[in-house]
Amino acid sequence: MKTALKKTVAIAIALVTWQALSYLPKMNIVLPSPIEVAKRFATIWQEPSFFSAIGFTLKYTSLGFLIGLLFGCGLAILASRFEWVETLLWPYVSIIKSVPVASFIVLIFCTFVIWFGPWSLSCAIAALMVFPIMYTSTLSGIRSIDVGLDKMALVYKIPFWKKLLYVKLPQIKSHFLSGCTVSLGLCWKSGIAAEVIGQTSASIGGEIFNAKFAFDMPALFCWTIIIVLISFAFEKLVLWSFGCLFKRLERLP
Secondary structure, three states, rough: OOHHHHHHHHHHHHHHHHHHOOOOOOHHHHHHHHHHHHHHHHHHHOOOHHHOOOOOOOHHHHHHHHHHHHHHHHHHHHHHHHHHHHHHHHHHHHHHHOOHHHHHHHHHHHHHHHHHOOOHHHHHHHHHHHHHHHHHHHHHHHHHHOOHHHHHHOOOOOHHHHHHHHHHHHHHHHHHHHHHHHHHHHHHHHHHHHHHHOOOOOOOHHHHHHHHOOOOOHHHHHHHHHHHHHHHHHHHHHHHHHHHHHHHHHHOO
């Protein structure tokens, strides 16, 4: 049986199981059937706030990812050059990796919302979750560089930018892309969690909160599926973009 057919059968079994569970006593209150969710999908995109909510979350979660990426990679480069930078950052990175996302949301809620506005909370939380992953991944990649190749480049007097493109970058690339893969999913989860807890209006998190408050379970399931689809597409787009960028850099003369 081909892989595509196996996956189709698995999805069909999951849908049948979901439909069967929704028939159980009292389960239909919290678990709408796939048919109910499909019917809600047909109307939810027609609501005035649908596209604006997606645009809001996409904009500020992407910004948070970019900020976390730049800070993580930038500080990793500094830490690889200066040991005192790594020592100084160690407690902060350890704390961010250990403390639950919900705790950070509650801790920084007032500060960011009062100073910058409601949009800043999801952006800040997303950046905060991305930073330690990109920092450790990039630092690990830099430290995995073959010292022998580096010395060979010095012996043959290869220019710095060529050494960077053809010696260092290919060895760091896998660590960097691996960090991006992990951080992208966490970025979306944490950003939307911040919107839900912060009750950010005109956002996906805000729509989830409204659906929960109104006990509109089909809408809640619809928004959850939308999050999964957008997160998947966003991850593929970012990884494809970085892949193309690396290939282009490696082809430079």
